[in-house]
Amino acid sequence: GENVEQHPSTLSVQEGDSAVIKCTYSDSASNYFPWYKQELGKRPQLIIDIRSNVGEKKDQRIAVTLNKTAKHFSLHITETQPEDSAVYFCAASKGGTGGSYIPTFGRGTSLIVHP
Amino acid sequence: GAGVSQTPSNKVTEKGKYVELRCDPISGHTALYWYRQSLGQGPEFLIYFQGTGAADDSGLPNDRFFAVRPEGSVSTLKIQRTERGDSAVYLCASSLWTNTEAFFGQGTRLTVV
Numbered sequence: 001g002e003n004v005e006q007h008p009s010t011l012s013v014q015e016g017d018s019a020v021i022k023c024t025y026s027d028s029a030s031n032y033f034p035w036y037k038q039e040l041g042k043r044p045q046l047i048i049d050i051r052s053n054v055g056e057k058k059d060q061r062i063a064v065t066l067n068k069t070a071k072h073f074s075l076h077i078t079e080t081q082p083e084d085s086a087v088y089f090c091a092a093s094k095g096g097t098g099g100s101y102i103p104t105f106g107r108g109t110s111l112i113v114h115p
Numbered sequence: 116g117a118g119v120s121q122t123p124s125n126k127v128t129e130k131g132k133y134v135e136l137r138c139d140p141i142s143g144h145t146a147l148y149w150y151r152q153s154l155g156q157g158p159e160f161l162i163y164f165q166g167t168g169a170a171d172d173s174g175l176p177n178d179r180f181f182a183v184r185p186e187g188s189v190s191t192l193k194i195q196r197t198e199r200g201d202s203a204v205y206l207c208a209s210s211l212w213t214n215t216e217a218f219f220g221q222g223t224r225l226t227v228v
Contacts, residue, residue, distance in 0.1 A: 044219045093214055101170070
């Protein structure tokens with residue numbers, strides 16, 4: 001089955017700095033890569049996703065890049081703010097014939113933004 | 116509209132007891148997932164429903180765990196003879212179709228004492 005590795009497990013930055021979280025996946029057939037943000041005691045919520053037919057997607061301060069050859073994808077947050085502090089999870093899944101459709105999650109990155 | 120709803124939000128039970136956890140997905144969502152999340156970990160897949168049938172139950176840890184979705188909407192996760200190691204937050208998610216955004220419920224925190 002799919003295996004998703006996520007690094008780092010903890011990331012501490014100063015407000016205004018950029019933060020980068022990296023994930024690798026094992027199944028080359030995976031074609032959907034969502035990122036979730038989970039605040040303490042709350043449910044995971046989607047912040048951005050990317051499909052395998054594009055290499056990059058941006059939404060205001062958040063961007064995701066995908067390298068299918070290397071089987072890795074990254075989340076980039078620019079101009080970080082204290083409210084960005086949370087745990088971020090990457091996931092990978094595959095659709096289509098024989099697809100498992102089941103998002104497999106990384107172990108999470110705890111992002112701490114210091115004011 | 117309403118999001119994914121899970122009940123109860125907290126459940127404390129004694130070791131050996133039976134528990135049921137309920138998930139009410141977003142109306143019209145065909146895919147439903149159950150995950151388990153332990154402290155400091157990512158969601159761990161348990162079972163996936165497409166419509167009424169369990170399309171993949173490979174994540175269920177053992178035969179004490181069972182889930183149903185009889186009418187293709189509400190799902191119930193059932194745990195028999197609970198053990199202390201079952202303590203975790205059980206998350207339910209639904210999506211309109213497969214390989215699209217999964218919306219999570221707020222989870223049920225199960226504590227087995």
